[in-house]
Amino acid sequence: MSTSDRLRAILCASFAVMFGVCTESKAADMFKFGVVTPLSGGAADYGIAFQNGIKMAVEEINKAGGATVGGKNYTIEPVFCDDEFKPDKAVNCGKELSAQHKVRAIMTPSSLAAFPMMGFNQQENFVLMATSQTPKFTAMGNKLAVRFINNTDRTMGPWVELVNKYFQKNGKQIKKAAIMEVNTELGKSWADNFAKAWTKEGGTIIGKASYDANATDFYPQLSTLLPNAPDAIVLTTVCQPSAIVIKQARELGFKGPFINSAACSGEELLKLLPTEQSDGTLLEVGSWAFHEPTIDAFKKAYEEKFKILPQLISGVGYEGTRWLIKSVETAGVVDDATKIRAAMPAALSGLKNMFSMANLDEKGDVDFPMYVGIASGGKMSVFSGTER
Amino acid sequence: MRGRKKLISTILIQQIANGIMVGSIYALIAMGVAMIYGVMSVPHFALGAKAMFGGYVAFFMTAALHQTYWMALAGSMVVLAVLGLGVERWIFRPLTKAPPINGFISAFGLLLVFENFALIVFGSAYRRILSPYDRQMINIFGANLTMQRLLVVLIAIALMVALHVFITYTTLGTAIRAVAQNRRGALLCGIHTERIAGVTMAIGSALAGVAGALIGPVAMVYPTMGDTLIVKAFVITILGGMGSIFGAIVGGYILGLIESLGAMYISVDYKDAFAFAVLVVVLAIRPQGLFGRSHR
Numbered sequence: 281m282s283t284s285d286r287l288r289a290i291l292c293a294s295f296a297v298m299f300g301v302c303t304e305s306k307a308a309d310m311f312k313f314g315v316v317t318p319l320s321g322g323a324a325d326y327g328i329a330f331q332n333g334i335k336m337a338v339e340e341i342n343k344a345g346g347a348t349v350g351g352k353n354y355t356i357e358p359v360f361c362d363d364e365f366k367p368d369k370a371v372n373c374g375k376e377l378s379a380q381h382k383v384r385a386i387m388t389p390s391s392l393a394a395f396p397m398m399g400f401n402q403q404e405n406f407v408l409m410a411t412s413q414t415p416k417f418t419a420m421g422n423k424l425a426v427r428f429i430n431n432t433d434r435t436m437g438p439w440v441e442l443v444n445k446y447f448q449k450n451g452k453q454i455k456k457a458a459i460m461e462v463n464t465e466l467g468k469s470w471a472d473n474f475a476k477a478w479t480k481e482g483g484t485i486i487g488k489a490s491y492d493a494n495a496t497d498f499y500p501q502l503s504t505l506l507p508n509a510p511d512a513i514v515l516t517t518v519c520q521p522s523a524i525v526i527k528q529a530r531e532l533g534f535k536g537p538f539i540n541s542a543a544c545s546g547e548e549l550l551k552l553l554p555t556e557q558s559d560g561t562l563l564e565v566g567s568w569a570f571h572e573p574t575i576d577a578f579k580k581a582y583e584e585k586f587k588i589l590p591q592l593i594s595g596v597g598y599e600g601t602r603w604l605i606k607s608v609e610t611a612g613v614v615d616d617a618t619k620i621r622a623a624m625p626a627a628l629s630g631l632k633n634m635f636s637m638a639n640l641d642e643k644g645d646v647d648f649p650m651y652v653g654i655a656s657g658g659k660m661s662v663f664s665g666t667e668r
Numbered sequence: 669m670r671g672r673k674k675l676i677s678t679i680l681i682q683q684i685a686n687g688i689m690v691g692s693i694y695a696l697i698a699m700g701v702a703m704i705y706g707v708m709s710v711p712h713f714a715l716g717a718k719a720m721f722g723g724y725v726a727f728f729m730t731a732a733l734h735q736t737y738w739m740a741l742a743g744s745m746v747v748l749a750v751l752g753l754g755v756e757r758w759i760f761r762p763l764t765k766a767p768p769i770n771g772f773i774s775a776f777g778l779l780l781v782f783e784n785f786a787l788i789v790f791g792s793a794y795r796r797i798l799s800p801y802d803r804q805m806i807n808i809f810g811a812n813l814t815m816q817r818l819l820v821v822l823i824a825i826a827l828m829v830a831l832h833v834f835i836t837y838t839t840l841g842t843a844i845r846a847v848a849q850n851r852r853g854a855l856l857c858g859i860h861t862e863r864i865a866g867v868t869m870a871i872g873s874a875l876a877g878v879a880g881a882l883i884g885p886v887a888m889v890y891p892t893m894g895d896t897l898i899v900k901a902f903v904i905t906i907l908g909g910m911g912s913i914f915g916a917i918v919g920g921y922i923l924g925l926i927e928s929l930g931a932m933y934i935s936v937d938y939k940d941a942f943a944f945a946v947l948v949v950v951l952a953i954r955p956q957g958l959f960g961r962s963h964r
Contacts, residue, residue: 325791325792328792490936496893497686497689497690500931501936503686503931503932507678520890524888531814532812552794552796552888588793
């Protein structure tokens, strides 16, 4: 080992300690992109699910010979950076990835990391792909911001209509909803959007209680909501706290349905709760909940590889990676974020994906249809106007 | 009108029941914090993580080893007591002569080490402890509770009584009190202070462990479950007076009740802020805490 190699190794190691990222410098013809996601801390479960999806896509692409950009072959390499689900860490990650690794695209699975990085992604010249469902993400005029999930502003209306259709079809009178609102940006905007759409459909909101996602006892909130006799309880967050809320609401005698956002995937929820408690929970699901051969094959391969169930965010990470790589191929350059962004609509239109994601517009929004997932008898079914 | 009044009193009873259950868990951990601080002058942040380990021990004992829930409770206490001994022997004892800040930093560091250890070894998924008492509903004066919640309160009270008897009437307990009052004096009387520190750590850790095993079926078990608990336990220890075990018990219940009654009468949105509001008020009026000795 030469002195400079040793020096580089030491520098690399110290950077790894400081920023949690480190890759060896390898030969050229490597396309790197950044991934800012929680890998430790309370949201690690979610962040690792996203990371796994990306790993699967990268492995697949590299196995097939990598990406072909401008006639040259590139090996794909994601550079992961742990943001611990904290905005300040996300900023460090973003700066580090763009400055040291010169990445031209960063993917993140949360609004929490996306918004602070929007402060500098245009100056630092990288495409910011985020699974932020918050409408604000694409409303701020950021030219390099791309959403690869639904915008709740667009999907909430049709989705609530579908929820009501489902209740009507099953002869249920569900009009009075109580909201358990998690104290995050998405939790609030999702709850507000839901309330708007729900009242427009003729329902009422009879109570709202907010809570911290890290809390363990929800009796205080439920004890204030349940005496108003709601027909349904609306949840706004990931499965784990949702499962505790459902369990405790059932203990307190609530028999009606729960309605939850896409932050919680059905399979995960079913795993956390006994059937009699999970029965009748409705979730926002993407077309990935349908049983189609390619989707089932992906889920099976994921489970075999990582020994855990895939979450919606795993699938999104997988498809997002495929889309990004195709965009780079379409653009024909690896080092120009503006050109990569410009190639993204065309790349998406030719990309068959598990979420029927299509039509990227100027603002950075995509079509991402949402359906109603229903937990019943320990299984998930999907209602898309007709039950499937 | 009468119906409305009855409704409000039912909610009130329900909230009081909620507060007592949460207060019991807080008190268990706060007692450990108070004891350890009294004897070793270390604010032991890692007790939150130890509660989490207690939860995992109970989970593995019920799910993997098919033991009864009672065995799991006992198991979590034993395993955590051993862990407490180890931490005292290998981490805190070498720091006895170091400046107090070192103990503070190492306790805080331990919390992070334990949490990330749990994340790597147990994974980030939430685990559900199966307790036979979690499915049985009971109704006390109109409040709906699971048997498990009642069990939390009963076991907590039993442990408090046991600890009181131990501290007051046994030689070892007297020695612990002696070291808490004056370490050098106790040493001069021939008390092996290091051994006492070990015993204190074992007891404090076991209390945290059983708290985790008790709350496990009510909520769930996951690597960061101790975070909120330890923050609240510290508020309680300061509220009750640093080092005062009785203060920790009273403080635990006060905090539990303030949180749930505040949720009912003021706003659920600020439930977690009440603890800190109370802390600010108490520190302003009585800086040594409710039951602390004043140092002048």
